[in-house]
Amino acid sequence: MQNERTIFLTNDDSYASKGFRAAVEVARSFGRVIAIAPDRVQSGMSQAITISSPLFLRKVEQSDGVEIYAFSGTPVDCVKIAFDHFLRERKIDLVLSGINHGSNAAVNVMYSGTMGAAIEGSFYGIPAVGLSLDDHSADADFEAAVEYGRRILSSLFDAGASLPNPLCLNVNVPNIPLAEIRGIRLCRQTRGFWREDFYARQDPRGRDYFWLTGEFHNAEPDADDTDEWALAHGFVAVVPVQVDMTDYKALSALNDVIPQH
Amino acid sequence: MQNERTIFLTNDDSYASKGFRAAVEVARSFGRVIAIAPDRVQSGMSQAITISSPLFLRKVEQSDGVEIYAFSGTPVDCVKIAFDHFLRERKIDLVLSGINHGSNAAVNVMYSGTMGAAIEGSFYGIPAVGLSLDDHSADADFEAAVEYGRRILSSLFDAGASLPNPLCLNVNVPNIPLAEIRGIRLCRQTRGFWREDFYARQDPRGRDYFWLTGEFHNAEPDADDTDEWALAHGFVAVVPVQVDMTDYKALSALNDVIPQH
Numbered sequence: 107m108q109n110e111r112t113i114f115l116t117n118d119d120s121y122a123s124k125g126f127r128a129a130v131e132v133a134r135s136f137g138r139v140i141a142i143a144p145d146r147v148q149s150g151m152s153q154a155i156t157i158s159s160p161l162f163l164r165k166v167e168q169s170d171g172v173e174i175y176a177f178s179g180t181p182v183d184c185v186k187i188a189f190d191h192f193l194r195e196r197k198i199d200l201v202l203s204g205i206n207h208g209s210n211a212a213v214n215v216m217y218s219g220t221m222g223a224a225i226e227g228s229f230y231g232i233p234a235v236g237l238s239l240d241d242h243s244a245d246a247d248f249e250a251a252v253e254y255g256r257r258i259l260s261s262l263f264d265a266g267a268s269l270p271n272p273l274c275l276n277v278n279v280p281n282i283p284l285a286e287i288r289g290i291r292l293c294r295q296t297r298g299f300w301r302e303d304f305y306a307r308q309d310p311r312g313r314d315y316f317w318l319t320g321e322f323h324n325a326e327p328d329a330d331d332t333d334e335w336a337l338a339h340g341f342v343a344v345v346p347v348q349v350d351m352t353d354y355k356a357l358s359a360l361n362d363v364i365p366q367h
Numbered sequence: 368m369q370n371e372r373t374i375f376l377t378n379d380d381s382y383a384s385k386g387f388r389a390a391v392e393v394a395r396s397f398g399r400v401i402a403i404a405p406d407r408v409q410s411g412m413s414q415a416i417t418i419s420s421p422l423f424l425r426k427v428e429q430s431d432g433v434e435i436y437a438f439s440g441t442p443v444d445c446v447k448i449a450f451d452h453f454l455r456e457r458k459i460d461l462v463l464s465g466i467n468h469g470s471n472a473a474v475n476v477m478y479s480g481t482m483g484a485a486i487e488g489s490f491y492g493i494p495a496v497g498l499s500l501d502d503h504s505a506d507a508d509f510e511a512a513v514e515y516g517r518r519i520l521s522s523l524f525d526a527g528a529s530l531p532n533p534l535c536l537n538v539n540v541p542n543i544p545l546a547e548i549r550g551i552r553l554c555r556q557t558r559g560f561w562r563e564d565f566y567a568r569q570d571p572r573g574r575d576y577f578w579l580t581g582e583f584h585n586a587e588p589d590a591d592d593t594d595e596w597a598l599a600h601g602f603v604a605v606v607p608v609q610v611d612m613t614d615y616k617a618l619s620a621l622n623d624v625i626p627q628h
Contacts, residue, residue, distance in 0.1 A: 147419060149418050149419070150415055150416040150417065150418045151413075151415045152412075152413035152414040152415040152416075152443075152483065153413040153414070153477045153478050154411055154412045154413040154415045154478070154480075155411040155413075155478055155579060156411065156579060157410050157411045157579060158408060158410070159578075160568075160570070160576035160577065160578045161576060161577045161578070161579070162574060162575070162576055162577075163575070163577065179579075182413075182478075183579065186561075186563045186565075186579065186581075187563075187565060187577055187579075190562060190563040190564065190565065190581070191563070191565045191567070191577065213490075213610060215612055216414045216486070216610060216612070217414050217415070217416050217443075219415075222413065225477070229474075229560040229561075257626075258625060261624055261625045261626065262624065262625075264624075265623075265624040268624075269620075269624065270614075270616070270617040270620045270621070273617060274614070289627060290625060290626065290627050291627055292618055292621055292622065292625060292627060294611070294613040294615070294618065295611050295612055295613045297611070299490040300447075300490075301451060302447045302448075302451040302452070303451065304447075304448060304451065304452045306452070307421075309421070313423060314423070314424070315421035315422060315423055316421065316422045316423075316424065316448055316452065317420075317421045317422070318416060318417060318418060318422070318440075318444065318447065318448075320447075320451070344621070344625060345612075345613055345618075346613065346614035346617035346618055346621060347612045347613070347614055348612060348613070348614035348616075348617070349474060349477060349612065350555070350556050350558070351476055351477070351556055351606075351608045351609060351610065351612070352555040352556045352606055352607065352608070352609070353531075353535070353607035353608055353609035354555070355531070355609075356531040356534060356607035356609070357553055357555065357606075357607055359531045360531070360553055360605070360607060361553065362526075363522055363523065363525075363526040363529075363530065364519060364522045364523075364551060364553060364605060365518075365522065365551065366550060366551050366552055366553060
């Protein structure tokens with residue numbers, strides 16, 4: 107039974123990243139793998155879609171139980187072309203996006219192409235997991251992320267039909283050795299924001315250029331029910347994500363501000 | 368007093384779009400305008416940021432009370448370079464993003480570069496408004512959107528310090544003549560999703576390509592408190608937007624699914 111499952115893989119660091127290979131390893135423990143992933147790095151692409159240009163797909167690997175395609179679009183484009191075109195006839199049991207090089211905790215969920223793809227996957231009624239390791243380096247050690255990815259997928263498959271639907275999980279693994287990880291915490295998204303510090307320099311032709319760099323400001327560092335807290339304290343952080351962005355509190359406050367006539 | 372206000376403008380259709388000019392018209396009624404907008408179309412760019420390449424800025428206009436720059440980044444990059452670099456010393460009273468060619472109601476809030484920029488603007492503690500017209504055509508008639516944009520900005524400025532903070536509004540104007548608009552409705556985001564129908568063709572060299580096209584499926588067409596309902600019934604839809612994407616309902620349901628140890 108277990109080997110009949112099919113897991114769809116994508117990410118934002120491209121099919122050629124080390125984290126993608128780690129995700130194949132996670133998924134392969136549960137069944138067949140079909141992947142459509144970006145053909146180049148698409149970090150920070152959020153929920154972006156490609157409207158104004160055509161997109162190209164090529165097969166990069168077909169081996170025992172693993173089929174991998176590289177796509178010229180964004181992470182969300184990868185999910186859309188998969189579920190609305192190539193995989194319409196196939197039953198997919200889970201969407202796994204990652205393993206991301208770098209944390210997608212807190213407000214990063216909004217900028218991340220890996221989470222954009224996971225969120226998009228959940229729109230197709232399939233459990234979706236975005237899996238990220240809090241280490242940006244190309245050669246990061248994914249051992250702990252693979253192990254905890256497996257544990258979480260295993261729990262989801264065990265729960266089966268009793269899972270909430272839609273379901274999208276933002277899973278972040280701290281950058282510490284597997285043996286030091288204290289466990290898993292279900293959390294909420296930390297409040298906070300990035301403040302940028304642009305490098306302002308000149309290119310070889312004397313033109314000014316700007317290059318984004320910045321740091322995250324945690325607006326609630328002491329709140330122990332947040333994903334940032336969990337990561338900082340050695341836990342794997344799991345935040346279920348939904349897409350109703352309505353600010354219900356502001357909705358009532360605005361009744362007195364905006365005349366509805 | 369009124370003319371001392373400064374409004375920051377951006378969008379995702381570029382500084383050269385008709386909708387951008389319409390936004391200048393809206394903003395100019397309330398004070399000075401400073402704009403950093405994409406130098407080319409960035410529709411569907413969501414909350415995307417540019418991490419891996421340098422960005423270039425050029426001044427395209429400086430006239431009485433209006434200063435416009437074209438930036439090679441995404442809409443969110445425009446907001447970040449403005450507030451974290453160029454405008455750090457200046458007091459900005461409001462962020463206006465738009466006027467978008469096309470609706471950003473319902474789940475479009477997540478794909479839209481115009482809304483991505485508005486959301487980003489609200490991270491700087493400044494009221495932010497994303498303003499969109501439900502008409503994608505390049506030559507759309509923005510009369511009604513300009514008029515209702517003015518009314519809503521006027522309400523926000525009147526409310527001043529009593530506004531919720533952060534505040535981000537997703538304002539969508541139906542594609543009907545001004546005289547037929549029935550008023551403004553405060554709404555919640557409609558539940559729904561896009562299903563795509565990719566054009567699959569061959570390029571002049573015989574390579575297969577795919578081009579995204581699709582349609583929105585409204586999951587609750589009869590709910591009269593949603594933005595899609597308001598637009599369909601001749602109202603300007605105003606949805607306050609926040610960025611905590613935690614699925615609190617799933618959070619409790621998952622306690623029995625994911626072992627926290």
